[in-house]
Amino acid sequence: MTTLNLPARDRAQLTCTGVRVDRGGRTVLHQVDMKIAPGSRWGVVGENGRGKSTLLHVLAGTLTPDEGTVHRVGTLALAEQEMPAEDERTVGDIVDEHLADARAALRQLDAAATDLAEARPGAEQDYADALEAAQTLDAWDADRRVDVALAGLGAVSDRTRLLATLSVGQRYRIRLACLLGAEYDLLLLDEPTNHLDLAGLEYLTARLRAHSGGVVVVSHDRALLSDVATTILDLDPTRDGSPRVYGGGYTGYREGREAELTRWEAEYELQQAEHTRLKQALSDSQNRLSTGWRPDKGTDKHQRATRAGALVRSVHRRQEDLEQHKVTAPVPPQRFHLPDLPARPGVVLLRAEEVTVDGRLHRPTGLSLTSGDRLAVTGPNGAGKSTLLSVLAGQLAPTTGRLHRSRKLRLHLLGQESPRATRRRAHDLYRRHTARLVSAGVLKEGEVTGLGALGLLSSRDANKAVAELSMGQQRRLALALALAARPHVLLLDEPTNHLSIALVDELTQALHTTEAAIVLATHDRQMQRDIHTWPHLSLTLPVEAVRV
Structure with a gap:
């Protein structure tokens, strides 16, 4: 019997712990921790170059992190942003690839049924195993699910069409439909709203919300994140350099991110102000040492020496205070400031x-x-x-x-x-x-x-x-x-x-x-x-x- 890649359903899990990825002498990902279980829907956000797509490849197992571990249980599919321009396959070939296990399960079931009818030894157990595999995959309904997804996304459904004759958007929609129809335990989607019209966006949103497995979506589409994501992983810069995880969906992310930035800015400004104060105190002490300590004429040498020593000690204390105080908070990210745009009332x-x-x-x-x-x-x-x-x-x-x-x-x-x-x-x-x-x-x-x-x-x-x-x-x-x-x-x-x-x-x-x-x-x-x-x-x- 051919070994099938069966879904784990409620046992599915995808976890990563302490993931770090370096590229070209630069750390792209640092201390990433995630736990994706059935029913969980993660959104991954961040500026361009923050490692969002890289993270999906780490989760999918196509890229080994420089540090950290990844554990996978269940079937998994990754939809990248790009698709090859030169592709000799047909639409049917793509469908067959994603439904390969369902196809194999039905073939095994047919073979086991034949063996059972011929009363071959062990046929009963083989038939029971094949039936369970087909039921787990819901193999009989697989093609219909793909057809529904193709229609929902506005994709070409003609199995004989060559991919090379289709636009990038059409090819992307076909692949996405296959991923949805195949019902993988874990879906990793990179900017899945690209190339979708309003009807396609609404269909995708509904399918992701209804998906029983785990979903990780990299997207700049705020509506998709708002409607789908229950947890947000933010890869943009933070106070300590580690990514942040926000519960409460997109709303929780916006509120949490704003609070994080406010605290970061306040701490940075406080440390900057204290550093400036200490520098001024040192400058004042140095000025007093160079000019202010000289006593009036007639003052004895002992008084002059005593006063000079006190000023020197003051300078040293100020220098030590300044050296001990470091601005540990990194510079916060910039915020957009719309300039005052003029008004012309009554015109x-x-x-x-x-x-x-x-x-x-x-x-x-x-x-x-x-x-x-x-x-x-x-x-x-x-x-x-x-x-x-x-x-x-x-x-x-x-x-x-x-x-x-x-x-x-x-x-x-x-x-x-x-x-x-x-x-x-x-x-x-x-x-x-x-x-x-x-x-x-x-x-x-x-x-x-x-x-x-x-x-x-x-x-x-x-x-x-x-x-x-x-x-x-x-x-x-x-x-x-x-x-x-x-x-x-x-x-x-x-x-x-x-x-x-x-x-x-x-x-x-x-x-x-x-x-x-x-x-x-x-x-x-x-x-x-x-x-x-x-x-x-x-x-x-x-x-x-x-x-x-």
Whole structure:
């Protein structure tokens, strides 16, 4: 009989203890502890480069950690972010690979049934074992489960289709459907919401919530984490360098992370203040030693010697105090600070009247904005959301309708694409941008906000060439350039693209309080929830497009 890889179901478990991984002389993961049991759903978060994908490979057993142990019980599947571009397999081949044990179990059951009918020795036990294996795998229903998952994710179900003829998104959805249909004990998913539309996202969310085994999800999708994760592992920097585990799901993570950062910042500031005080005390003592100890003329030598010794001892004590006091708290991570954006009360800043753009913005659309206004632009892909923002920004002329802008209006559009990656350093690009704004009379010298004051890029990253920055860092730079003009109207097109969870939360909070007018288009489900009280402008596809 072929040995089957049977699920452990309620006995399944995946644990890691003290995991450390080093790469290129740098520690990527440090002191990671996890225990994934049936029904537990972990979310793993952190900035790019924090080792999230590396951790999944350690858990899956495809990467051996430099330190620590990993223990696995049960069947396990890993869905990486990337899939090979060249693939000669068919859709059916992928399905067969993931249902191999179910297929083998049914074959063994058929063979055992034949042996039982022929009354061969040991046939009864073989049949009982084969039946139990097939029942454990629910092998008879395996193909139907995969078909349901393929339909739920909007994936190609034709088993004869070559993977090489399909898009990256289609290939990813097929593999994800197979993982869900095969019902592994443990699912390790790396950014599983990539390439999914709203219906696919809702289906995936429901399936992960209903999954009886354990789930580990690496994701920047806050809505998925909010709806699915019961425990969050945060790999971003902490006070002691060890990752943090937060219970209470995504809400517990946000509250716990905020409390952690507040304590960290308070301790750092307290230690900095004490260090400054001790340095000043040493400086004062040294000054007294060099000038203040000299007594008046006529004072005897004994008094002069006694006073000098006391001052020397004071200096030594101050030096010892300063040497003993070390700033042990590392520098806390930066927080985003939205600059004060100006308001112009009583002025209609921007008004669009029945604008359309041939082939792109199909229905006449109008709006009016004053300082403090909020507007969420919604609609399916192709409805014209980005087109409308380009018209409002003056980058695209409408085919019909009119656009009115107030005099000296400051307006900026943060588009979906970041600036062209150049070899110019990020802070130089920012300085040249603000200098042009000043020379053009858009800003006064006193209104310029330094790049560091925004909390978007560290000084180290700001000193890099733009081409060397990650996608997330380039997106941060694009946001900094948008805010540099101190706009009265800020247009945001998918602003959460490539940004970290922490920054998106900080940005969302800032958008609720600024005095500027904000127009925002997004598919981000959590941001849509966060701005559900804003007025909405819903764009729709033309009838002929809907029919297609």
